[in-house]
Amino acid sequence: MTEFDRRRLLAGLLATGAGVLAGPAAFAQDAAERRNLLDTMTFAVPPFQLGVAAGDPAADGFVIWTRLAPEPLQPHGGMVMAPVAVQWEVAHDAAFRTVAASGTAIAHPELAHSVHVELAGLQPDRPYWYRFRCGGERSLAGRAQTLPLAGAPKDRLRFVAAGCQHYEEGHYTAWRRIAEEPIDFVYHYGDYIYEGRDTGAATRLMNGRPFTPLRRHVGQEIYSLDDYRRRYALYKSDPDLQAAHAAAPWFVSFDDHEIDNNWADGLDQDGTAPEVFAFRRAAALQAWYEHMPVRRASMPAGGSVQMFRRASFGDLLDAHFLDTRQYRSALGNGGRNGPMNDDFLSPRRTMLGERQEQWLFAGLSQGTARWQLIAQQVMLMQLAVQPEGGGETTYSADQWSGYLHGRERLLGHIADRGLTNVVTVSGDAHRHFAGDVLRHGGEGPPLAAEFLATSVTSGSDGVGLDDAYHRSVAGNDCLKAIIDRRGYVLCDVGRDVFRGELKVLDQVMRPDGQLSTFATLVAERGRPGLQPA
Template sequence: MPILDPFRLGRRQLLKTFGAAAVTALSLPPTLRQSLAQPVFVAPPFQLGVAAGDPAPDGFVIWTRLAPQPLEPGYGMPAQPVEVDWQVAADDRFRTVVQKGTAVARPELGHAVHVEVAGLEPGRPYWYRFVAGTERSMVGRARTAPALGAPVERLRFAVGGCQAYEHGHYTAWRCISDESDLDFIYHYGDYIYEGGVRSFYFDRHQERTLPTPRPFDGRELYSLDEYRRRYALYKLDPNLQMAHASAAFIPAWDDHEVDNNWVADRDQDGTPPEVFLLRRIAAAQAYYENLPFRRSAWPLGPAMQIYRRLSFGSLLDLHVLDTRQFRTDQPCGDGFKAPCAGMDADTASVLGAEQEKWLYDGLAASKARWTGLAQQVMLMDMDREPGEEDIRNMDSWDAYRAARTRLLSFLHDRRISNTVVLTGDEHQNWIGDVKLRAGDPDSPTVATEFLATSISSGADGGEIRANGAGILAANPHLKLLNDQRGYHLHEVTPKAWTAHVKVLDKVSTPGGTLSTRAVFTVDPRRPGPQAA
């Protein structure tokens, strides 16, 4: 039931939020008013959908956000807390409700609700929903993780991200929602784009502006209200809502949740660090408000606890990394550049000292059959301009050679051969061997990297970009390069890790056709993808 104080609200706000009937009721004497139904929202408050996140053996977090007018300043809610009831059931018809309670949607948090549900059985699906007054949300589904250390025969999960709204339709999210019985969905980042309408990127030499499939009044984001409205625009998409309702998400941010290519306290425009941190505060709060994070990720100023570890029985330990918040500044002035001395600096770091130690400790202690590194930017070394000067992406691990060598040497020296790296950022499918020594094809392969393409960023794309054949020839550790939109579907068993590269023929209009571009398998005793 809403716990609003109507006498602190103006009549115009009451009409806008609850409708004329509710305002009439509120003008009655208190004794009579108490016998009437609670105010009714003038528009459905659950327009941004529902979501679940970070599955554990005993539960997960469930999320929603009240927003009757999601694209308006103030999103149609009064500056008052509102009670929201929630239910978790063992069946999709809610005949057997196993957990229920009441949460408070507070204006300080954009009227978002994050409920950490516990006390559930491991390794099985549940259904959840929310109620505010007389309004009921859509139903979501999430699966709890298997019990710690329990034998697990199979996991199925999807990987997706980079979803520039104006570049295309979210057909891939609809297809992901149609995948049967997913254990979770890893979102590798770029949930929103913070800038204005972006031109379609094809290669570093050429950008051209094409008619946007879904134009909007895109402006650079700086304030909390602006970030909130950008999330609302994206989350109003029904395909994205269906994906959220189909399985628990495991989200991590990349750059565009804040600003393009940001690291630590630096942005791409040379803004004074103390000023940029103010923007990070707004971006972090909006990110938390709109994704199903646990309270452990609660934003403290500009900081969020993004890196974390999730275990799925004896089969998989998934280490979710944060490659933005603690990284040192990109060397060579960022961008795609020829190597410079800064790339070999011992002090350069992608993860920061504390996160790096946390990762190494977790890798050493893991007893799972598989180790997953869920992160954001390419780990493989990659010559981007074959036949020309050696060109590297300064926003990837390629530009932090000492940090990458530490990680890969740790895996090699401890004979951790079961590592699979899940990456995004590049708006293409890149699949290959992670070599111990960059540029040496005879170097030991220490891990497998599956870099998933974008959901929509880059528009329709094609089979391969103009310089793709040269990149494949110059980088023999690279097994697939593809420029279509889509996602990756992973099936993991004790014997093999199988990755299905799912691609769409178009995203410029609704109804793109999905196909499987390639299938790769990995043996836990021998790193490196093998074409199936």
């Protein structure tokens, strides 16, 4: 951009901006009270470079999101540092012939000129389309869907579980394929961004094979709010990811890489003083909020975010979306995988924290839907890893097996209440896993079923079925399917059968990889565990 164009952009920056945190009425009041609001402007470059998104649907509405960023990787996204007005509209049809709601909101510089509009008063269980306008520019349209009323008859629900999308390690072909799926929502389990530095162009080993980064991170490891904002802008510039956001509403979570690998509560993996790490965590959570289609209830406060929440899909499914990072105890065994030891077994250590655990237990006990879905970040199955050629059996310190007492409390609650309709979806492990959830040691019948979705790109093309890790977990009878390929899990929920399809791509290092179904397994209501389809 020339200096003349830049001056013209900054002189005119009028963006119809939705007030970042509230419903339409609050946005209008906010706009009326702002004395420094830019309510007219022009852009030399269209401001909707990061696309649009919808999320957190309810029976009467959802959130619609965008961020004004004509130059996403430049300071402030190329925006003038002033609040900007943004117009939005929601329609009953894709052509916007019948507008259901419209208004003006503010894109605040304090929140990276992001826009969060919470819609209410819409009709249940039907699609809507939405778009934004600012400074004579119009965004592409997105599609959202309201939920059925709680308890209303519902026969079928389709959704995708996906996450772990390292920018350097492959094309986002999985997101393009997800955009093409006829689904009701996407559950993103986390690792939307990765915090690491640009690793350079040199070839290195990954999974024992030569690997050269497909794309490059910008800059060093990220620590500041500006760093995190730029990293999100880099990832959200991808057209395949934008297409998936525009195609369906999302329920988004975060895992570890949105802040730092294997962080837990107020601790990072490097031994940083907690009062120092708190600054990084607060910056990262603010940037997460700014870039996700979430409600005002999830706005950061005091360096924390209210992420766990619940949604009901008529009488068919109750979904409990968990947070397995902010309240967990520090990883046991110094964060290293190892044998089942006192750290892993300690009753003083928790995965969910007391408040969230009681919230989950109450929701499971009171749920009346035909299925209870626990959507969370890390594996609930307890896999014993036996190295080839013998050696010590180990367990993951970062998964529920490293927090065994909390795991047993959850499974004990499911068993004591006689719940036979529980399915969990998770991720983080960069492979597809599907299997039965058993009590510690594997005694007794299955209590739930688990589908763990592989990564979108993390781990690059993967090695398929022929690797040492695959062989090291083969002795776990609870495990019904495993593969090291990229993809997602497509869940098709009926009244008596919960069907999971493990979708895989043959490659992600080249565009348009071939999609196939590696395995299909089903859970039958009243019969916990998984069976071949």
